[in-house]
Amino acid sequence: MVTVHDVARVAGVSISTVSRALATPEKVAGPTRDRVERAARDLDYRPNRAAAVLRAGRSGAYGLVVPDLANPYFAAVAKGAQARARELGAGLFIVDTDEDPDLEAEAIGALAPQTDGVVLCSPRAADRALGALAGRPVVLVNHAVDGVPAVEADHRGGMRRALEHLRALGHRRVAYVGGPERSWSDHRRRAGLADASAAYDDVEIVEVGSFRPQVEGGQAAADLVIASGATAVITFNDLVAVGLVDRLRARGLDVPRNLSVVGCDDSYVASLVTPPLTTLSVDLHRLGRAAVDHLVATAAGRRGGEGVAPDRPALDVELVVRSSTAPPVPDLTRGAP
Amino acid sequence: MVTVHDVARVAGVSISTVSRALATPEKVAGPTRDRVERAARDLDYRPNRAAAVLRAGRSGAYGLVVPDLANPYFAAVAKGAQARARELGAGLFIVDTDEDPDLEAEAIGALAPQTDGVVLCSPRAADRALGALAGRPVVLVNHAVDGVPAVEADHRGGMRRALEHLRALGHRRVAYVGGPERSWSDHRRRAGLADASAAYDDVEIVEVGSFRPQVEGGQAAADLVIASGATAVITFNDLVAVGLVDRLRARGLDVPRNLSVVGCDDSYVASLVTPPLTTLSVDLHRLGRAAVDHLVATAAGRRGGEGVAPDRPALDVELVVRSSTAPPVPDLTRGAP
DNA sequence: AGCGCAGTTGCAAACGTTCGCAAGCTGGTG
DNA sequence: CACCAGCTTGCGAACGTTTGCAACTGCGCT
Numbered sequence: 001m002v003t004v005h006d007v008a009r010v011a012g013v014s015i016s017t018v019s020r021a022l023a024t025p026e027k028v029a030g031p032t033r034d035r036v037e038r039a040a041r042d043l044d045y046r047p048n049r050a051a052a053v054l055r056a057g058r059s060g061a062y063g064l065v066v067p068d069l070a071n072p073y074f075a076a077v078a079k080g081a082q083a084r085a086r087e088l089g090a091g092l093f094i095v096d097t098d099e100d101p102d103l104e105a106e107a108i109g110a111l112a113p114q115t116d117g118v119v120l121c122s123p124r125a126a127d128r129a130l131g132a133l134a135g136r137p138v139v140l141v142n143h144a145v146d147g148v149p150a151v152e153a154d155h156r157g158g159m160r161r162a163l164e165h166l167r168a169l170g171h172r173r174v175a176y177v178g179g180p181e182r183s184w185s186d187h188r189r190r191a192g193l194a195d196a197s198a199a200y201d202d203v204e205i206v207e208v209g210s211f212r213p214q215v216e217g218g219q220a221a222a223d224l225v226i227a228s229g230a231t232a233v234i235t236f237n238d239l240v241a242v243g244l245v246d247r248l249r250a251r252g253l254d255v256p257r258n259l260s261v262v263g264c265d266d267s268y269v270a271s272l273v274t275p276p277l278t279t280l281s282v283d284l285h286r287l288g289r290a291a292v293d294h295l296v297a298t299a300a301g302r303r304g305g306e307g308v309a310p311d312r313p314a315l316d317v318e319l320v321v322r323s324s325t326a327p328p329v330p331d332l333t334r335g336a337p
Numbered sequence: 338m339v340t341v342h343d344v345a346r347v348a349g350v351s352i353s354t355v356s357r358a359l360a361t362p363e364k365v366a367g368p369t370r371d372r373v374e375r376a377a378r379d380l381d382y383r384p385n386r387a388a389a390v391l392r393a394g395r396s397g398a399y400g401l402v403v404p405d406l407a408n409p410y411f412a413a414v415a416k417g418a419q420a421r422a423r424e425l426g427a428g429l430f431i432v433d434t435d436e437d438p439d440l441e442a443e444a445i446g447a448l449a450p451q452t453d454g455v456v457l458c459s460p461r462a463a464d465r466a467l468g469a470l471a472g473r474p475v476v477l478v479n480h481a482v483d484g485v486p487a488v489e490a491d492h493r494g495g496m497r498r499a500l501e502h503l504r505a506l507g508h509r510r511v512a513y514v515g516g517p518e519r520s521w522s523d524h525r526r527r528a529g530l531a532d533a534s535a536a537y538d539d540v541e542i543v544e545v546g547s548f549r550p551q552v553e554g555g556q557a558a559a560d561l562v563i564a565s566g567a568t569a570v571i572t573f574n575d576l577v578a579v580g581l582v583d584r585l586r587a588r589g590l591d592v593p594r595n596l597s598v599v600g601c602d603d604s605y606v607a608s609l610v611t612p613p614l615t616t617l618s619v620d621l622h623r624l625g626r627a628a629v630d631h632l633v634a635t636a637a638g639r640r641g642g643e644g645v646a647p648d649r650p651a652l653d654v655e656l657v658v659r660s661s662t663a664p665p666v667p668d669l670t671r672g673a674p
Numbered sequence: 675a676g677c678g679c680a681g682t683t684g685c686a687a688a689c690g691t692t693c694g695c696a697a698g699c700t701g702g703t704g
Numbered sequence: 705c706a707c708c709a710g711c712t713t714g715c716g717a718a719c720g721t722t723t724g725c726a727a728c729t730g731c732g733c734t
Contacts, residue, residue: 004720016722019722020723027681047720048391049390050387050391050719054387054719055722056721056723059387070409070413070416075409075412093428093430269609273609351713352690353715354713356693357692357712357713360691364711365712366713369713387689388719391720392691392719
């Protein structure tokens with residue numbers, strides 16, 4: 001293994017100079033710097049991370065905690081975060097908590113001491129989580145706790161767009177099929193929907209319970225939606241929409257003829273199923289990148305001593321119109337085979 | 338920050354004893370061990386990874402390199418690997434290379450020195466990759482290089498099962514829509530298919546080019562499949578199958594009435610699309626776990642001095658029969674609206 | 675010519691852990 | 705009673721880097 005000592009010997013300087021030449025080039029005289037760089041390159045010198053971390057106290061690596069990597073939503077965020085971390089020359093520890101709050105707390109506890117900061121993606125137990133962090137830099141994704149930096153999708157704007165779209169088609173009674181009770185995104189969507197509908201006096205929102213954010217959740221919700229008398233429905237995510245469509249079809253209803261359906265997330269199933277889903281799209285890749293940027297800035301600010309204002313960038317949510325939404329038809333056709 | 342010294346003081350022993358009590362409990366007398374463990378727990382002592390790594394030379398962390406985390410296939414493998422690593426108390430660095438061989442080589446070069454070993458998942462440039470590893474423990478997933486440990490899915494067995502299924506339905510001419518030229522899995526599947534068909538003298542295989550492993554690839558392949566005169570088709574993966582079905586439908590053909598389709602991977606789109614796809618299923622979670630186990634064993638063996646035989650566990654590939662396969666119908670009905 | 679100052683460089687002390695070595699202790703044996 | 709073996713524990717030296725401090729250089733100023 002080649003160490004600073006080897007490089008120093010070859011370059012004819014002391015190890016301190018080698019360290020400085022590589023870490024803070026501006027503090028070393030030009031010719032010396034060149035000699036050191038040359039030697040380092042020739043020897044294919046790679047600084048020992050562990051030693052640097054031990055001495056300097058910071059690792060140049062960050063953590064990312066996600067509930068489920070197999071969920072395309074989080075996979076996309078993770079991918080974005082990873083790409084950004086790489087660009088910044090930092091490492092990224094990705095941990096999958098299997099949607100388990102206990103595992104989440106444990107993961108954070110393990111990550112905190114050996115990273116320079118952690119991104120918590122849709123945390124299930126943010127409060128406990130923040131405790132486990134012991135005051136280390138942290139960025140929340142799609143979750144909010146007072147005074148903690150975060151990045152989020154603009155659910156409010158997304159909901160407004162979805163509702164405007166449905167209203168323009170002629171819908172006046174719109175159902176919302178909710179996700180997990182504890183989901184922050186779900187809360188934001190409900191709130192956004194309520195706000196958006198308040199702007200019109202001719203549109204009514206019906207909230208239809210909480211369901212698992214899976215295909216089965218949508219199947220379970222379908223009958224309630226039918227009974228609600230709504231002519232259009234917005235679902236917590238695309239999978240719920242898929243399940244909903246499935247069950248509606250089983251009951252003899254056609255989408256979008258009898259009911260318009262809007263999904264959320266624009267996961268790639270949205271374009272694969274029949275009919276292709278109208279859905280709300282967030283650039284998850286960018287969300288991941290933004291989270292890392294925000295974290296690095298927070299960590300740097302913390303080191304610099306100046307407290308960084310915990311602002312909260314929100315990423316645009318776009319409406320992608322496909323074939324699951326259409327104008328409503330008069331009630332008499334509903335339920336017809 | 339609480340260190341071994343603090344624990345030692347509280348437990349009334351020396352730091353060496355603390356270190357031993359926690360790392361190699363069997364080398365410390367019962368009561369002493371208890372005192373140390375108690376103290377460590379009370380103080381919430383967490384060993385400084387960097388220091389341990391620096392001194393001991395091994396990090397207790399491994400690397401996992403995948404081409405694309407957003408691909409459910411790799412996401413599932415990553416998830417399994419992660420879960421297993423956690424169980425073993427090890428860390429796992431997951432790196433996404435965006436399908437880029439250069440990035441892959443770079444990632445490996447960065448990972449190798451700071452981990453105890455690396456899992457390479459479907460590497461695009463395995464040969465270069467192995468060079469960059471500088472002789473460090475490595476396990477290949479779905480790739481083979483002589484003398485290098487690997488885990489793989491039993492593509493051969495899977496292909497045999499798919500072919501037997503189609504033959505039992507009455508198909509005698511089966512097309513295979515291939516994936517990327519450089520894909521090792523694709524090679525294995527072709528070979529497996531050839532072997533399986535050799536066992537019967539009444540079944541014929543038609544290989545239909547190489548296509549992108551995406552929906553578009555399947556759409557592009559559809560017309561060639563129709564022209565091939567096959568009554569059934571096996572595709573490189575489920576997405577290709579989806580694209581294929583899509584294009585067939587556009588040309589007025591019904592699946593499975595006019596053509597039976599078998600996908601590969603059993604990604605969750607397989608059950609969502611219409612018709613639900615008959616497909617080959619690998620337990621990717623287990624594949625990831627197996628890879629980590631194999632890597633840890635290899636690394637331990639290397640440390641122990643005894644060379645581990647580079648065996649190559651193969652995971653079962655099952656056929657999941659859904660609704661995209663059926664008996665063939667006589668030629669005259671083909672192309673009818 | 676003497677002095678101070680800025681720009682460079684080297685010395686040496688950490689950082690927190692692991693582990694080889696040896697010392698201490700206990701109990702069994704000659 | 706002396707001795708040895710074996711178990712347990714402590715001492716202290718690494719591991720490779722960063723960084724505060726001090727020493728040295730050469731230059732411009734008084």
